[in-house]
Amino acid sequence: MSENSPTNPEAPAAAWLPDPHDPTLLRYWDGAGWTGATAPRQPSLDDPTPPTTTESTPDQRTRRPRRRLVIAVLLAVTIAGTAIAGGVWKHRSDVAAAEAAARKAAAAKERREAEEEQAAREAAERARLQQARADYRGCTTQVGPLLDALRRVDARLDVGVSQSQLSSLVGAASVAYDRVEFDRIDAECASAAERMRVALNAYIGTVSTWNDCIFDDTFSCDVDRDILAGMRAKWSRASGLIQRADRLIDSLDPDRPAPTGSLAS
Numbered sequence: 001m002s003e004n005s006p007t008n009p010e011a012p013a014a015a016w017l018p019d020p021h022d023p024t025l026l027r028y029w030d031g032a033g034w035t036g037a038t039a040p041r042q043p044s045l046d047d048p049t050p051p052t053t054t055e056s057t058p059d060q061r062t063r064r065p066r067r068r069l070v071i072a073v074l075l076a077v078t079i080a081g082t083a084i085a086g087g088v089w090k091h092r093s094d095v096a097a098a099e100a101a102a103r104k105a106a107a108a109k110e111r112r113e114a115e116e117e118q119a120a121r122e123a124a125e126r127a128r129l130q131q132a133r134a135d136y137r138g139c140t141t142q143v144g145p146l147l148d149a150l151r152r153v154d155a156r157l158d159v160g161v162s163q164s165q166l167s168s169l170v171g172a173a174s175v176a177y178d179r180v181e182f183d184r185i186d187a188e189c190a191s192a193a194e195r196m197r198v199a200l201n202a203y204i205g206t207v208s209t210w211n212d213c214i215f216d217d218t219f220s221c222d223v224d225r226d227i228l229a230g231m232r233a234k235w236s237r238a239s240g241l242i243q244r245a246d247r248l249i250d251s252l253d254p255d256r257p258a259p260t261g262s263l264a265s
Contacts, residue, residue, distance in 0.1 A: 132254035139189035139252055142180050146196050147246060149173035153203055154239045163210045170203045188252055195245040199238035206231040 012029060019025040019038060028037035153169045161169070177200055182190060209231060213221035221227070250256060 129254050132252070135186050135189065136252045136254065139185050139192070139249060142182075142185050143189060143193045143196065143249070146173065146176040146180060146193070146200075147242070147249065149176045150196055150199055150203075150238075150242045151246075154235075154242055157235050157239075163207070163214060166203070166210070167207045170200070170207050173200050173203065188248065192245040192248040195241045195248070199241040199245070202234040202238040202241075206234050 011031065014031040015029055016026045016039065017029045018041065019027040020034075024041050026039045026041050028035045149169070149172050153166070153173055156165065156169055177197065180193060182193065185193065209227050210223065213223050213227050
């Protein structure tokens with residue numbers, strides 16, 4: 001029998017036996033050969049189970065791989081769970097980032113559209129203002145001389161005028177009216193010009209009435225008694241029309257605040 005076999009030539013069953021090399025130790029015999037498991041030798045050799053061992057038993061060695069396997073499985077599950085949780089967190093983070101980017105893009109688009117709308121409104125206002133100024137210049141160029149001539153008639157009537165003086169002033173206003181190019185003024189300017197036309201006709205009518213009274217063949221017409229009151233009524237109405245035309249033209253000036261009150265005739 002080799003040195004790894006017990007002293008008994010017949011191989012005993014697995015047990016703790018005296019170590020063949022160290023009498024102070026017990027060594028575990030697995031039924032086929034010595035193992036590396038040892039323990040201090042007890043006073044009584046009849047007790048096969050040592051109190052302590054320096055190396056695990058075969059059952060213990062069998063349980064160790066199982067324990068390692070369980071630990072490895074738990075570690076793998078933990079790692080997998082961590083990876084899954086990390087993936088879920090990353091997915092949510094990506095979704096949140098995408099939503100934030102979408103909101104930012106929508107806000108930028110909204111601001112851009114608002115800026116474009118504001119720029120369009122400002123451009124339209126500049127164009128409107130430019131056109132209004134052009135219309136105002138055109139109106140004052142066309143009907144300004146007529147308005148000035150009618151103002152002179154109205155002012156002269158306030159201080160007193162003879163028939164010949166009135167005739168001369170009204171004649172100058174008629175010339176100014178004939179020079180107006182009505183196809184070159186807009187509707188509002190034409191409305192002011194219409195008021196001036198009515199006022200001019202009133203003045204023309206009073207000049208004709210006064211002239212007829214002076215040159216009456218029957219010598220029965222008296223200006224103060226027969227026609228003055230009627231002429232004054234027409235002059236008053238003409239003065240009001242001139243003032244309304246003046247206010248209307250002023251209101252066409254885009255650089256001047258619109259006056260308060262009605263402009264209707």
